[in-house]
Amino acid sequence: MYDSNDNPHLLIYPFNASGHIIPLLDFTHHLLRHGLTITIIISSSNLPLLHPLISSYPSSLHKLLFSDPDPDHHPSPHPLIAKVIATQQMFDPIVRWFQSHPSPPVAIISDFFLGWTNELAAHLGIRRVVFSPAGALGSSIFHMLWRDLPEINALNGDRDESFLLSLPEIPNSPEFPWRQLSPLWRSYKEGEPNFESFRKGVIGNMTAWGIVYNTFEDLEGVYIDHMKKQIGHDRVWAVGPLLPEEDGPVGRGGSSAVPRDRLLMWLDKKPDDSVVYICFGSIERLSEKEMSVLTSALELSNVDFILCVKTSDLKFIPSGFEDRMSGRGLIVKGWAPQLVILRHRAVGSFVTHCGWNSTLEGVAAGVMMLTWPLGADQFANEKLLVDQLGVGKRVCEGRPENVPDSVELTQLLDESLSCDRPERVKIKELSQTGIKAVKEGTSMRDLDMFINQLCEH
Template identity: 40%
Template sequence: MDKPSGSGEGVHILLFPYPAQGHMLAMLDLAHHLVLRGLAVTILVTPKNLPSLRPLLAAHSSIGTLVLPFPHHPSLAPDVENVRELGNAGNVPMTNALGKLHAPILQWFRSHPSPPAVIISDFFLGWTYHLAQELGIPRIAFYSASAFLACMLNFLWPNVASVRSLSAVDFPDLPRSPSFAKEHLPSIFRLYREQDPELEFVKNGMVANMSSWGCVFNTFRGLEGENLDHLRKTVAHGRVWGVGPLNLGAEIERPGHVEIMSWLDECPDESVLYACFGSQKLMKRDQMEALASGLERSRIRFIWVVKPITAQQAENGYGSVPQGFEDRVSERGRVIRGWAPQVAILSHRAVGGFLSHCGWNSVLEAVAGGVMILGWPMEADQFVNAKLVVEYLGAGVRVCEGADTVPDPDELAGAIAESMSGGGKMQKKRAKELREEAVEAVREGGRSWLELEDFVREVAKL
C-alpha cells in the first residue's frame, strides 16, 4: 500500500495483539500501515513476545510499547507466553491468563499523561470491550481471521443451545448457505461447555466482539466481498472494514534464508511444492512418516518446514523427519527445521503449490504469492478457510483432512503429483487471478486501500 493520506492526525491508539504467530504478524502489519497514516501507536505485549516487534520497531522508531508482565495461570508453565508453545488447545488458558491484564491496563491508562483514545485488539481478546467501556473509549475488534469465520461465529454464539446437539449445522442466512459437519466447526466453539468459567470467559469475549465500535478484517473484496457485505448488514453499527492482505505492501524487513532461496533459484518455474502446517501444529509419528513417504513417492520437488520437537514430545508419540529421508530425497527436496521465510518462498517463481493446514495467515500468504493450496485442514478455523479456498474460490484442492488423520502415502503422493502437474491447471490459474486482485486491492485507490483510509478517518474523529 503506498501514498497514504496521513489523515490520522496523531490520534493515539493502543494495539493489543494476541500472542499467536498468525494473529500477531497481521496486527503488526496493521500497525505499520496506521503509523504511515499519521496515527500514534502503542503496542501492548508481554516480555517474551517483545522480540516479535523488532522488525516493526526498527522501521518505525515512533511506535511505543507497553510491556506488562505475563499473568500467572495454573495451566501454563511460567516461561510460556505464546500459543506456538502450546498448540491449539492452549488458546483457552492463554485467553484467560491475558484477561488478568484488565487491572494493570486500567492503571496504566489512568496514570498516562495522554492515554490512547481507542483500543484495537484481536478478536480473541473480546474482554477488552468491557475494559474500553470502563475507560469510556471505543474498542475495535481486529480479525486476524476470515470474515467467513466471523459470520459463522456471529450465528453460533447466540445459538449455542439449539446448535450443540446437531451433527451438522446449516447457515441458511449466510452467503451461499454453507453447511458444516459438527467436527468441522471452529474449535473455539466446539470446546465450549456451559458452567466452565474459563470457557464462559472465552464465549463472553467472542460475544463482546459483536458489540464493539467497529471491526477490521485482514481480508479483501476479491476474496470475501459477500461475507464483508453480510457483516455490514448484520452488525448493528455497520462499521466493517476489509483492509487486507496486510502483508502485501507492509515491506517490513524480516530475516531471509539465503541457502533455501539459492536452491529455489536453480529450480524450474512452479516445480516446487512448499509444505508447512503453521507454528502450532505438531504431528504424530505415523502422520510424519506418511507425509514423508507421500512427498518421496510423489517425485515432486519440495520444501518441507518441520516444527522441532522436544524429547518429552517424542516420548508422547509426536514425530520428526524419518531417519534417512533427507539423504534419499536430497536431489529434489529440502527440510527446514523451525522458522522459514514463508512469504519469500511463496512469492518465488519456482513454487507452484502450498501443502497447508489452511490457517488464515497461510491462506493470505498463498494468495499474495499467487500459489494454489493443497489443503489439509485440521482444527481451529481451518475447515472454514478450506471451504472458502477450495469450494468457493477454486484456488485449491483438498488432499486430506483431520487433526489425527494418517493419509495413505500412495494417495497423498498421487494427489500431490496430479495437482502439481496438469491436474491443478484451473486452481493455479485462479490463484494467479486472486494475486492480481489482491495487488490491485492494496494499490493506491484500490478497495482495501480506500477502506483503510476510511477507517483511519473514522478513528481520527474519535
Template identity: 40%
Template sequence: MNCPPVYIAVFIHALAALHSPILAWARSQPAHPVVAVVSDFFCGWTQPLAAEIGVPRRPVGCDDGFPVAFPAIPREPAFEWREISMLYKAYIEGLVEEQVGESLKQNCLWNLEGWGFVSNTFRALEGRYLDAPLEDLGFKRVWAVGPVAPDTDAAGERGGEAAVAAGDLSAWLDAFPEGSVVYVCFGSQAVLTPAMAAALAEALERSAVPFVWVVSGDGVVPEGFEARAAAAARGMVVRGWAPKVAALRHAAVGWFMTHCGWNSVLEAVAAGVPMLAWPMAADQFVNARLLVEDAGVALRACAGGAGVAPDAGELAAVLADAVGEKGSGARARAKELAADAAIAVRSGGSSYEDLERFVQEIQKL
C-alpha cells in the first residue's frame, strides 16, 4: 500500500469499525457458528473479535505437535506447540478473558522496555545465549549473577508432621553406595495424575534402582507401592516437604528426576547431580532442552508434559541406563558444571564480575 502513514493509520482505524457489526452477525448464527477467522494484517482487531465469538485463537493447523521456530536465537531452536508457555497459549487460543489476556500481554511488553535484565544463571551454562544480543530482549544487557542456590535447606518444621527431617533422610541414604540413588521430586506445584504416578511407580520397581520419591500436596501414590518399596529396603516415599538441597548434596544421590523448574535445575547443577528431565509446563521444556542438548547434564525421562503418562517400560529403561554405564557422560559433565558454577560466584568469577558491573551501573545513576 503506497500511501502516506497517516492515511494507513486512518484506514486501519476505519476497518476497526467493522468489529461490532461482524460480532452481531456472528452471534445471530447459532445454527452455523463461526469456527475460524481469516483476517488481513491491518485487521488486528479480529483477535479480540475471535475471543468474543468463541474461536480459539491459535495458528491454522496448530495441533500440539505444531512446530514453533525461534530463528533469532542461537541454534535456531523449534518447540512443539505443547511445549510453549501455557500463559502464551492461553492468550493466543483465547482461553482467558480479553481484558486478562491483554493485561498479560502488556505486562510482558513492559518488561521488555526495562533498562536491562539480571538473571539467575552463569556463563558456563548459558554462555552462547548471554553473548548473543537477542532482538526479543530489545538487545538489552543481561547480567548473569548465578547460580543463586542455597548451601543448605532452611531449618524449621516445614510441612509439620508430613515433613521428613534432614537427619532422617540422610541416615536412610547413608546405607547406599555413592551415586546409586535417584531422587524424584516435581516441585510444589506439579502434581502427577494417577496414570502418571502409576507409570512412575511401575518404572521404579522394574528398574530396581534405589530411590527417594517426594510426593507433595495432593499427589498420589499407587496403592501398595510404598509398602513394597519399604519392604525391599530400596525405596523411600516422602509425603510433604523434604530437604531437597541436602538430599541432592548427599553422596548417595546420583540422579535427580525433575520437572526442570529453574530453581530445581540450579540446585542440582550446584550439587553436581545429573538430571532426568520430565518437563511439565511453563519454561520447563526450554530448560530441559538446555540441560540435555547444550549442557549434557541430563537425560530425557518423559517429554509428554503435564497430564501425559510415559510408557513404564521405556521409563524403566531410562532409569537403568542412567545409573549404569550409559549415564556416565552426564554424571561426569554434571561434576564439571558444578565446578564451573562454584568458580562463577567466587571473586573473579563470571557471575561475581557481572554482579560487580551491575552494581557499578546502578551507582552511576
C-alpha cells in the first residue's frame, strides 16, 4: 500500500488550452491532497491558472516554467497539429531538468494530445500516464478514428458531407455523418510529416502504462470497460467528476468578466429553476446567424437567462438587446465562473456546446442540458446525454445550415424549465450518483487504486 510519508514526485504536463489545463489542475489538486509532490510544466501565459493551487500547497507543488513553444516553426495544414508538434521541442529541456533534479519524478502524467511523451518517459526510465480531457466515449472514438484513418478515409473517397460513418467496434455502435467528425481528423493529409507524427502519438497513447479519465462508472461504465479491452489491461481509472467542492477556489479557470458577488446577487433574486444558462465554452464561436436566432429566441421566451459571450462575438449581439433584456437577462462578456453559476439553485437548464468539461459540470450540478454541439468530441457527448442517458434535449446539430427556427428554440427554452420534464428528473438522479462516486464510491476507489499502483513502482 502507498504510504503518504513516501511523498513520491510526479511530473504533470498539460496541453496549452484552458479546456485541457483546468481538469488536469483539478486532478493535480486531488493528488496534492493525497500527499504527493508535483512539478507541473506550465507556460508563463497560463501561470495565473496555477496560483490558487500554489497558494494552497506552497511546499509540495512546483512549477517548471517555459515560454510557449512557437507553432510558426512547425507549419502544418491544421493549427492544432502545429501547436502539438511545437511542444516536442520541450524534450531536451525536460531531460536536462530531470537529470539535474535531486529527487526526479517517478512518472509523468500528460495530456492525450502529447503522445510523444511516451518516448520521453521511456528515455527517462519512468512510467507515462495519459490524462484524457475527453470522456471515455469521446476518447475511444478519437483513438479509433486516428488508428484506422486511411481505411476510413477510403470508405468516403468523395468526401461526401452526409456520408454516414458507423463505428460498430464501439459499444452502442455510434453513427456520425461525415460533417460531424472533427475538422482536425478530416483535414488529415497522408504522409504529411506533422500529421503522421501526431497520429503516431495518438496511437502511442494506447501503449502508455495507464489512462486516467475525468468521468465515472454510472456515466460511462460501458466505455471504460471498452477501453480496458482495447489496451489489454485494467490500468484505466475513472476518477471524476474532478470538480472542486462547493464553489471552488476564486480564480479557478481564470478571472471572471463579471465579479462573482454580482453574479450571485443577480441569481439570488431569481426563483428556483427559473434561469437558463447559455455558454459555448472557451473556444467555440457562434456565427452571426446563430447568435441572431439565439437572441431572438431569448427575447421571445419567458425565461430569465445568463448569456456568456466571447468578446470577439459581441458584435453579433443585436443593437438594443441588452437594454431590452435588462432585469431578465445578464450578459457576461468574457470568462464566467461556470461552476458557480450552474450550482446555483436558480439555474434550471443549460444551453451547451457539449464540451466534456461543460458536460461534466452540467451533470454534477443536476441541470438539464439543451445540446448545441459545434465540433470536436461534442457530437459524441450529445449522443451520450440525449440518446443514452436521457438527461438532455437536442437544440441544434452544429453549424448555420442546421440552426433551429427561433420560434422552436423559444419553445425549447420555455419547456426546459418545466418541473415535470423527464430529463430534469434523470439529471438529478445522475448528479447524485456522481457526487457519491467521488465521495465514497467508484471514483474514490479508482483514485486510491491509481495512487497505490503508481507508487508501488
